[in-house]
Amino acid sequence: MNKDIRKIAVLTSGGDAPGMNAAIRAVVRTGRFYEIEVIGVQLGYDGLIDKQFRVLDARSVANILSRGGTFLKSARSDRFRTQEGRKQAFENIQSEQIDALVVIGGDGSFTGADIFSREHDVPVIGIPGTIDNDLAGTDFTIGFDSACNTAVEAIDKIRDTASSHQRVFFIEVMGRDAGFIAVNAAISGGAGAVIVPEHEWTIEQLIEKLQVAAQNKKSSNLVIVAEGSHLGNAFKIAKKVQKQIDYFDIRVTVLGHLQRGGAPSNLDRVLASRLGVAAVEGLKEGKSKVMVGIINQQLVYTPIHEAIKLEKPLIDEEFRIARILST
Ligand code: F6P
Helix, strand or coil: CCCCCCEEEEEECCCCCCCHHHHHHHHHHHHHHCCCEEEEECCHHHHHHCCCEEEECHHHHCCCCCCCCCCCCCCCCCHHHCHHHHHHHHHHHHHCCCCEEEEEECHHHHHHHHHHHHHCCCCEEEEEECCCCCCCCCCCCECHHHHHHHHHHHHHHHHHHHHHHCEEEEEEECCCCCCHHHHHHHHHHCCCEEECCCCCCCHHHHHHHHHHHHHCCCCCEEEEEECCCCCCCHHHHHHHHHHHCCCCEEEEEECHHHHHCCCCCHHHHHHHHHHHHHHHHHHHCCCCCEEEEEECCEEEEEEHHHHHHCCCCCCHHHHHHHHHCCC
C-alpha cells in the first residue's frame, strides 16, 4: 500500500458519456472512505492548466449518479497538446500538493494522460469513459450501454414509420472509427443491414441485400450505418442506393449527439462505480500509467499506452448474428 497518496485530482475529458458522473462520485466517495482528499478539476485538461480546482466532499456528489453529462464539465484541450500546457498543469498539481490524477475519458484523453505521465512524475490512472467502446483493456467503456439503449429506442420509433410507409431508412449512429454501437443497435433494433468500418462492404453488395429483402416481401428495412463507415456517411450511401433502386422510398436519420445524453443505464452506473473505486484503490496500491477496466467480470489494470494502441476488434459472433438475423 502506498501511504503517500493523500490528495488526488479527478477530471473528465473529451466527449461526455452517460455514467461519467457516477464515476466521479465513486472516486470522491472512495477517497473519503480512505481519508484521501479529492479535488475536482473543471473543464478537463484546460482546468488543470488554468487551476480550476475545487474540493469535492461526499455531499458535493450527491444526486449526480443518475445524471448524464459530466458535472465537472469536459473539453478537448488544444493547450494540453503542447509541452508548455502540460508543464503548467504539472506546476499546478505540485503547488496544490496533489499526489495523483484520475482521468475519465476516451482515447484522445488517454493519449494526453500517457504523454503527461511520461514527461512528469505524477501517478495517473485512467477510467474509460466514452460511448464508442473503442478502448482495449476493458470489455465495455462507461457510456456505451446507455448510448446503445438510446439508439435502440430511436430505432424502434423509426421502425414504426418505416413499416407504416414501407420505406427503407438509413440510420447513422456514432462510434468514431469503431462499429460497436452500430452492431449492437443492429441486433437490438432488428436491422436489415449494418455497415461498420471494421468490415469492407460495397454499395453493390448492399443493394443486392436490399433487393433480396424486397423479393422476400420485406416491406420496410432499416440499415444501420456506423459514422466511420468506409462507404461514407448515411446520406452519401442513401443517395447512391436510391440512384440504382427506385422502387422503394428512402429516408435518412442521423442520431448524432442524442446518443451522448440522458441518464446512464444500470450497467453503466455499476460499471462506473466499480471502476471509480478500483481507480482510487489502484493508486493506493502504487499503480500508475494504467487504465482500469473489466474483462470477463475481473478488474484489470492495462498500461495506458496499450489501451489506446492495441486494436479492439468487434466481437465476430455479434457481427455474424447481426447478418444472420437480418434476412
Ligand atoms: O467519442 C465520442 C464521440 O461522440 C464520437 O462517437 C463522435 O465521433 C465524436 O465524439 C463527436 O465529437 P464532438 O462532440 O466533438 O462533435
